[in-house]
Amino acid sequence: MSNDDQDADIRIDRIRVRGGIGAAIVIVVLVGAMTLDLPGLRIPVLAGILGGVIVGVALIAWHWR
Numbered sequence: 804m805s806n807d808d809q810d811a812d813i814r815i816d817r818i819r820v821r822g823g824i825g826a827a828i829v830i831v832v833l834v835g836a837m838t839l840d841l842p843g844l845r846i847p848v849l850a851g852i853l854g855g856v857i858v859g860v861a862l863i864a865w866h867w868r
Contacts, residue, residue, distance in 0.1 A: 834848065
């Protein structure tokens with residue numbers, strides 16, 4: 804593989820996710836409204852959020868070492 808081919812490769816770890824604070828607020832409002840209206844989903848949603856935070860922190864820590 805030449806240098807030109809390597810530069811053309813798309814790497815998932817180099818893709819930036821942009822959305823800003825507006826997108827974060829919309830997501831929080833929608834998830835909050837869903838959990839208030841559907842009490843049966845409260846525990847799975849909270850477990851998913853907690854699991855996502857733990858995985859995110861672990862990935863960040865792993866990337867920094």
